[in-house]
Amino acid sequence: MRYIPHTEADVRTMLDRIGADSVEDLFQSIPEKLQLRRPLDITAAATEQEVLAELRALAEENASSHTHGWFLGGGAYAHFAPSAVDAIVSRSEFYTSYTPYQPEISQGTLQTIFEWQTMISSLTGLDVSNASLYDGASAAAEAVLMALRVTRRKRVVVAETLHPHYREVVRTYLDGLDTEIATLPRSASGQTEVLAEAVDDTTACVVVQQPNFFGCIEDLESAAAAAHARGALLIVVVTEALSLALLRSPGEAGADIVCGEAQSFGVPLGFGGPHLGFLAARDKHVRQIPGRIAGQTVDSAGRRGFVLTLSTREQHIRRERATSNICTNQGLCLLMATVYLSLLGRVGLRRLAELNLARAETLKSALRAQGLALPFSAPTFNEFTVRVPDSGEAALERALGAGMVGGLDLRPFDAELGPAVLVCATEQSPTDRFETLATCLAGGAA
């Protein structure tokens, strides 16, 4: 086996030193009757060449943004990643190291985390960020748990326009805890109305998504006002992180915790993972933040360096009283995103966001020209809801016939909406196919 260096002579030498007769002897602490006395029933080893061929064949059975015109978003976005991102991520100094427990030999990872925290603070308009969570959905759940701790209250108010998978994950995380979840309905405009009476003195937090699952941009100021009037926190969840480059920052609008998914920043779609959960909050809540945090310090010669810090929040120190159980996080995805944001930078990220908005608006015009209606009046970013004549399923089937993955059928997620599709345009969406997509969704053959 090419990953294992031992020769038979090495094994003999080592056994002699240990004082054992055979390798088998080393397993004597496993009671005889518990040992597996047969080979595992899995396929025999394949050569590197065979494994590559086998996996290529499996890969080719999947559609992707490389094989189809892509208009599907819904929480994962087909953005372009500059080649420089993978060039850096492929450096094994980064990808074959562990969590930076020993700062003197992990400064590369630690400085990257510090840069990420700075960028996320800036994007969200909040003071502090952590060093990633598993994904946007668990970040939302962790944010809710954090709000329960901060307020010592038990009621959680969640917008119906929060991504349905995120709502499910929040429910899963809260199940078994002594809490109550209330939902805020969607209004006719597609936005969430946070009515004052929806929030009471037992409410820990109000959770809204920006832009929401249907693509609509929410009025965060009123949500913040309603939450803060009763001492609750406002949690803003972001699934399309690129929107942060264009929209008023949630922190400025009054959010106390901003969390979500940063896959858009150079992380591959990868059939849903690994992606990049993030969470940012205000200074006053820093000791309730879940997950790793890097901080600046000095070495014994007074030079600037970085370490993991505030670890008394964490499971390895605080065990059952930790703010979260997270240990392994999404470190390498954080590196991808930090390289991506460094390349796009202050100006490029804004321009890219504008390009996405412009593409989506152009697509809207093409759809309207085919007589399709957009049911919601609220402004949108790069994703929006369009009503289709028959059913979302049939409309998307027609688009697929023309080589396009045309969006997400909303029927499983919102029964009252009628036949509708969630459509997304990014810088990678083929503009020369907008009209064809419109024709397909409107009921015509391509």
Place this chain on the structure above:
Amino acid sequence: MTAPNDNANATRGISYEEPLSFERSRPGRVGYSLPELNAEERAALAAIPSDLLREELADLPELSEVDVIRHFTRLSTWNTSVDHGLYPLGSCTMKYNPKINEVVARLPGFAAAHPMQPAGLAQGLLRLCYMLERQLAEISGMDRVTLQPAAGAQGELAGIMMIRAYHEQRGEGRTKVLIPDSAHGTNPASAALNGYSVVPIPSGDDGILHPEAVEAAMADDVAALMLTNPNTLGFFESHMVRIAEIVHSKGGLVYGDGANLNAILGVARPGDLGIDVMHFNLHKTFSTPHGGGGPGAGPVGVVNQLAPYLPVPVVAKVAGPEGERFALDYEFPHSIGRLHANFGNVGMMVRAFAYIRSLGPDGLRRCAEMAVLNANYLQARLRDIFSVPYEGAVMHECVFSDKSLEATGVTTLDVAKRLIDYGYHPPTIYFPLIVHGALMIEPTESESLEGLDRFVETLLTISREAQEDPELLRGAPHNTRLRRLDETQAARRPILRWQAPSD
């Protein structure tokens, strides 16, 4: 026979200084290529009212592609990694990360597939997930496997939630989870996250759990015992079957933390030991890289009794007119629900699958055998230098205490920092908590005999240094770009982001 200690100067080399990216920024520099908007597109920007738009992105840098590449390349050289050399971080299984895994994970059919695309357009991926579930079930002896949890700790949470669902289904409101005192911090944290109170169980003098200790703590209000086998001292819990019987007889379930599965691959299976639910760490046992902190993947295996509670969706094989197809099944009415926005860290599943295919049954068993051989060899050679807190034949890792260092005033931390000077990533230190000044060493099967000998020689040198020149250790590391970092100051006055100097 032993090669000369060529690690003596291992960490000396060219070391570049590099500021924060923000400090390199120059207005007007670009690292991207984007099309210009045409007039119509520019007009479209008015679709969002200006009061909803943000101010400038003040803290993002402006850099060229060259700047960015040099910045992160320089940063990368400040890390040590498995590809540099031995990384004996106990409990973390820092084995070699095969390169083919990186190649296959990047194939566009995997890397550019969207989680919401119809199952009919993702047959290869679903087939791979299905096969991996079956492989893990066979390797572990569990009946069913979910791949959804994103890391070991999320797997623990999923397992604890399934245990809760099981008891609640039977109308039982159990409130406690028993956890040995040698357990990893995520175990109690996961139990508490789902609302359980944690009852610590003492390990015996021989470093393993004894039936009497479990018997004494086991009661009708205990939902589960959560243990790690092999445990964090490196020992196989040889009373496992009796312990599981005790827990089961009082209506409890047994959770097995599978972080140390590498030691028993193909040799023994958690499912044959009385374990009802367990997690795997694909980033430990199945060679997926740790990525400087993650991502990992923490699949969970269960016995049939717990299968109704698995998180949704579940990958299902369906026979159809065109042969077998793979679909996502949401029809699990008793499911604990969803834990991940999608299906988990699929990229790690692709890598683990490639690994299992590359090793086959014999290769996997060979991993366990050589990992255990390496750990026992290190224990045999290092016992003259460091104190062995618990005697016994170890499995994949060996743990030492700082007792032999006491007279010198040198601490475990000092030894760890001095190892850095010799080019090694230190072992895990101060864990497990029941060992004073613990040094927890897991060499994995990736290390050769001469590599281990060099490591032993280095530790011998360091222990001599501890006697003769303790200050040398207290001031270590000496060869790194930065010297010992002040963690106390970092926590006392937290600086958690860069701020532009106000001029």
